[in-house]
Amino acid sequence: MxxxxxxxxxxxxxxxxxxxxxxxxxxxxxxxxxxxxxxxxxxxxxGGTISRIGAVFRPHTVGGSTLAAMAVPEADLDRVAELVSAYGEVNHNYQRQHRLNLWFVVTAASAERVKDVLGDIESRTGLAVLDLPLLEHFHIDLGFDLKWS
Amino acid sequence: MELSDLDLALIAALADGLPLVSHPYRALGAGIGLGEDEVIGRIAAMRDSGIIRRFGIIVRHHELGFRANAMSVWDIPDEMVSDLGRRLGDSPEVTLCYRRPRRLPDWPYNLFCMIHGRDRESVEALIAGLVQRLGLGSYAHAVLFSTRRFKQTGARYGRPAKLAAE
CATH class of the missing domain: 1.10.10.2890 (Arc Repressor Mutant, subunit A)
Structure with missing residues (x-):
């Protein structure tokens, strides 16, 4: 580079x-x-440093989205994470250090579809999914300064 | 601004990003029956109205060496959360800042910030600086570092099957 x-x-x-x-x-x-x-x-x-050239949309103007969290037993984490990632509506999926250890973002054409995906994940895994939709956003997205200058 | 079906088709077409050809807006429009000028005009209108918050190159933090990412959360009294959220959102070290609902008893936090750094220590130092500068020390707080990324793609608002076939 x-x-x-x-x-x-x-x-x-x-x-x-x-x-x-x-x-x-x-x-x-x-x-x-x-x-x-x-x-x-x-x-x-x-090489993966660019995700794409495109648009970041203001939340909730196009379709619906939410942040979801689950407390997954450690032994099941790989299997549950794979199940969650397989949904086209899931665009970010991370393990985080907390009792709630799986965090993912669900985005779909409608709020109803977002709810359906969360419900589907709950019924397929037998685990609760916390639904944490955005209520207010505070950040003006200017991209990410790579601080090279 | 009211989004038309053509705008929605354009949004879906943009999910995979702008193609790397000399006339990318023309190429993007060809798949959905829009001319080059119309594609450019509709993207400009969505950007000007704020529906598109940012239009440009979207980088991946992790691949660029910003390997530590923390979701830093606080429980802030409801009457103060918007004001503190704005101050956090204006801070250069904060990548994203949102208010979300508490889900008691599992989740007592209502203010969420994403903070990226080259390593864990530098992210912890950034958070400590924010706590001190904005006087957040007395609020319940947790820092959730990510330990594995299972998936990271752009948001898809629909019609991925159709796009995949194009």
Missing amino acids: DGIDRRLLNEFQQDFPLSARPYAALAERLGVDEDEVMERLARLAR
Whole structure:
């Protein structure tokens, strides 16, 4: 990873160009050509440092979502985590250090579908799922400063 | 702003991200019957109205060396939580900050912050700094470090099967 990669990752997390050829606009800013920008982005995406180029939506304006938590016996954690991750509606799923040790985010086209997924997980695992929907958000999302400068 | 069916189709098409081709908005629109200008215009309208909070490169913290992530939670009296939440949300070390419901007796906390760092010690130091600066020391508090990531993808709002076939 060199200086151009670092700038690509840090400087275009918001206000990505909405012009016909956005990668050419990035290229101009970075002093390279459009093909090189696309190649670098493809490589960074393959390596996993870029999740995608896209939109972060304001919660609850499109469909429904919630944060869910479960207390899973240690011996069952792998199996339950796999079961949870298999839902297309689950987009984040983490083990955390707490009695409630499995935390995941469910996002779907409707609030009803979110409830259905939680209910389905409860009935398939026999474990309670805590539903912790967002009530208020306080953070203005400017991306994540990689503090390279 | 009212979202139309075409906006929803565009949102679904965006779930996999902008394609890496010279005219990505044209390519995105081709799958859902929208022209390049219309795709750009609809994304701009959603961004301007705040439905899209951020449009750009979405990075993965872990792969960039920010390997420690903590969900830091507090039990703040209801009449103070919005004010403290805003102050936490404005703090540069906080990646996300939300108010969520308590679920007693299992879960007594109503304010949630995500904090990322290169290692556990630096995250703990950031949290200690926040507690001191914002005077949070007297509130019940827990820090839940993640120990394993089972899944991390972008949110999918629907029609993934159709997209997968395209």
